[in-house]
Amino acid sequence: MSSNEVVLAFSGGLDTSFCVPYLKEKGLEVITLFVNTGGVDAEELAFIENRARELGAKEHITVDGGQDIWEEVVVPLVQGGELYQNQYPLLCSDRYIIVRKSLEVCRARGTRKFAHGCTGMGNDQVRFDLTVKALGDFEIIAPIREIQQEHTNVRVYEQEYLTQLGFATRPKFTRYTINENLLGVTTSGSEIDEWKAPGPETYKLTAQPSEWPSEALRLQITFERGVPIALDGQPIEGPALIATLNKSLGAYGVGRGMYTGDTTVGLKGRIVFEAPAIVALLAAHRALEEAVSTNYQNAFKPTVAQKWVELVYKGFFYEPLKANLEAYISSSQQAVNGTVTLETSGGTVQAVAIDSKHILRRTGAVYAQSADWNVTEAEGFIKLLGQSSTLHALVNRTGE
Numbered sequence: 001m002s003s004n005e006v007v008l009a010f011s012g013g014l015d016t017s018f019c020v021p022y023l024k025e026k027g028l029e030v031i032t033l034f035v036n037t038g039g040v041d042a043e044e045l046a047f048i049e050n051r052a053r054e055l056g057a058k059e060h061i062t063v064d065g066g067q068d069i070w071e072e073v074v075v076p077l078v079q080g081g082e083l084y085q086n087q088y089p090l091l092c093s094d095r096y097i098i099v100r101k102s103l104e105v106c107r108a109r110g111t112r113k114f115a116h117g118c119t120g121m122g123n124d125q126v127r128f129d130l131t132v133k134a135l136g137d138f139e140i141i142a143p144i145r146e147i148q149q150e151h152t153n154v155r156v157y158e159q160e161y162l163t164q165l166g167f168a169t170r171p172k173f174t175r176y177t178i179n180e181n182l183l184g185v186t187t188s189g190s191e192i193d194e195w196k197a198p199g200p201e202t203y204k205l206t207a208q209p210s211e212w213p214s215e216a217l218r219l220q221i222t223f224e225r226g227v228p229i230a231l232d233g234q235p236i237e238g239p240a241l242i243a244t245l246n247k248s249l250g251a252y253g254v255g256r257g258m259y260t261g262d263t264t265v266g267l268k269g270r271i272v273f274e275a276p277a278i279v280a281l282l283a284a285h286r287a288l289e290e291a292v293s294t295n296y297q298n299a300f301k302p303t304v305a306q307k308w309v310e311l312v313y314k315g316f317f318y319e320p321l322k323a324n325l326e327a328y329i330s331s332s333q334q335a336v337n338g339t340v341t342l343e344t345s346g347g348t349v350q351a352v353a354i355d356s357k358h359i360l361r362r363t364g365a366v367y368a369q370s371a372d373w374n375v376t377e378a379e380g381f382i383k384l385l386g387q388s389s390t391l392h393a394l395v396n397r398t399g400e
Helices: 014-025 042-055 066-080 091-109 124-135 143-147 154-164 238-250 276-292 295-314 320-331 375-385 387-395
Strands: 005-009 029-036 059-064 113-115 139-141 177-181 184-188 217-224 227-231 256-262 268-274 338-346 348-355
Touching: 005 014, 005 091, 014 029, 014 042, 014 143, 014 154, 029 042, 029 091, 042 059, 059 091, 066 091, 066 227, 066 238, 066 276, 066 295, 066 320, 091 113, 091 124, 091 177, 091 184, 091 295, 124 139, 143 154, 184 276, 217 238, 217 276, 227 238, 227 276, 238 276, 276 338, 276 348, 295 320, 375 387
Parallel strands: 005 029, 005 113, 029 059, 113 139
Antiparallel strands: 177 184, 184 268, 217 227, 217 338, 256 268, 338 348
């Protein structure tokens, strides 16, 4: 146990790679921690560990966060059914899991020092710092924010700094900032930041139209209380479901999008994202929920879910209101049970069939086809339903 130890949330990218020797120069012993929240294969895990040791980390730790992100992010996101500003599926939300796991290591090592590689220009610094403040009394060290006070082009400075120390940088880090986790992939930088069309090399999970399979794909998702529990009739764990759907639907180009919207720091943000599984689960869940919930439930719940999404996006993962909203969202899912058939020929995915004992159907009545009420009852309903508007028109009618 050393008071000079600092736990660094480490990804192996340019920013966190820079942080290791920088923190060592400050006289700190660096413990690098990679929280695997999905989207990383064995080869990449090995690279991250070797990278940390090469840069001079005293110790490197890898912990799994896939189940955490499934339970704490994917489940309420799918149950809620909303996107940030109706566009973005919260691929940034793994940051909260990373911070919490990092602070757990801090406590285990007896240090109050936590470091991250966030810049002073984006949203992630807000997510990281607010989470730290919510979870304990820790010292936050942010090397990239520190060097921004002296250097304008930070990424160029970081590359030159590492090069001078004899450490090479990956080619992809010189052009794009790429983040991968269980939910999918986000890419920013280069032409994306310049408001130009992204190049084809931007995409990692989703195939180009010319590569889509010729035959349509059908699959079935089974839900229990709004939680996906089975794929094509076979029980499956959440992280494995996401990985499977990302691969199968990504081959059809499903889940590709570009988010342009308002960031927490007040600037317009622009990123490319790929989230085949999330897009598919949202489509399946919405189709099922709309069929089994009442008119008022379906009308009101988006208000709650939109606020939940806003809190998660803006850094308030541990705001008490978020837990309150989750309690409502969970309670709204009692009847969201059944199986949804999804289909894609490429690009988009649709719910084409729903099987549930909770569908709000009435025997002898099918909309616009048949009913168990008579014409007189229908006319009376229309008269009462529209009475206020009809009276307004009658009382204020002029020119006759």
